[in-house]
Amino acid sequence: MKSVKDIYILIGPPGSGKGSLSHLLKKNLGWAHLSTGNLCRQHITRMTDIGLKIDHAIKSGKLIEDKLMITMVASWIQEATIASSGIILDGFPRTVAQARALDYIFNQDSFKNSSITIVSMNINDDHVINRLRTRYVCQNDACQAVYSIISHQHHTNLECQECGSPVIQRIDDKGDIVFERLKIYHRFADDLLDYYRNSSHKVIDLNVEMPLENVFKMFIQSAGKCA
Numbered sequence: 001m002k003s004v005k006d007i008y009i010l011i012g013p014p015g016s017g018k019g020s021l022s023h024l025l026k027k028n029l030g031w032a033h034l035s036t037g038n039l040c041r042q043h044i045t046r047m048t049d050i051g052l053k054i055d056h057a058i059k060s061g062k063l064i065e066d067k068l069m070i071t072m073v074a075s076w077i078q079e080a081t082i083a084s085s086g087i088i089l090d091g092f093p094r095t096v097a098q099a100r101a102l103d104y105i106f107n108q109d110s111f112k113n114s115s116i117t118i119v120s121m122n123i124n125d126d127h128v129i130n131r132l133r134t135r136y137v138c139q140n141d142a143c144q145a146v147y148s149i150i151s152h153q154h155h156t157n158l159e160c161q162e163c164g165s166p167v168i169q170r171i172d173d174k175g176d177i178v179f180e181r182l183k184i185y186h187r188f189a190d191d192l193l194d195y196y197r198n199s200s201h202k203v204i205d206l207n208v209e210m211p212l213e214n215v216f217k218m219f220i221q222s223a224g225k226c227a
């Protein structure tokens with residue numbers, strides 16, 4: 001098994017750009033990317049047993065139970081380590097229980113040469129709400145490209161520029177669900193970040209209230225990587 005060298009764990013509120021930054025890192029550095037939100041949504045679209053079980057929680061902005069998330073992530077990591085030198089976790093862990101389970105996985109021999117870096121993505125709540133209200137995503141499971149409606153203002157039928165599928169608004173980006181997700185994020189984030197700040201892992205603080213290209217450059221600088 002090829003050993004994973006770099007593990008990046010992105011922690012930030014909904015709409016902080018975890019998916020967008022991951023997309024750039026995947027494209028530029030060839031790393032494997034796991035978005036647990038996308039993984040959950042794929043289960044729902046495919047109507048798997050897991051999908052049926054989590055459908056309501058996802059659509060109402062609640063968290064999925066730790067045990068189920070941990071099992072899903074553990075099996076993804078097992079496969080990702082075969083193919084990649086680096087991995088990005090976007091949306092996991094979200095609770096201290098998930099972080100402990102993740103440490104247990106990364107304590108295995110196959111990760112003994114890996115470096116784990118936590119990226120804390122900082123953005124003000126008003127910006128988050130604004131971003132989520134204008135966010136549209138490609139409906140194609142395999143693509144899930146993200147757009148701001150401003151970048152779509154010349155298109156009448158909202159079509160994905162990457163794959164041509166319809167571009168829609170996520171159910172959990174609508175109405176009060178945005179506030180619910182933000183509230184849940186704040187309920188867990190401080191404890192989660194404290195857990196990591198008291199661990200041996202490196203924690204990077206990243207200001208993400210700026211254009212994505214700048215966030216990417218800042219990330220590369222802080223992480224000491226070449227893109």
Ligand code: ATP
Binds near residue numbers: 090172
């Ligand atoms: P973003 O807006 O950047 O996509 P988000 O955190 O709101 O961020 P996702 O990461 O796409 O959204 O997650 C969507 C939903 O998936 C969450 O609201 C939750 O129901 C579920 N989910 C994803 N990751 C986890 C996790 N680690 N633990 C529990 N539930 C999760």
Ligand code: MG
Binds near residue numbers: 018019035037091
């Ligand atoms: Mg996301």
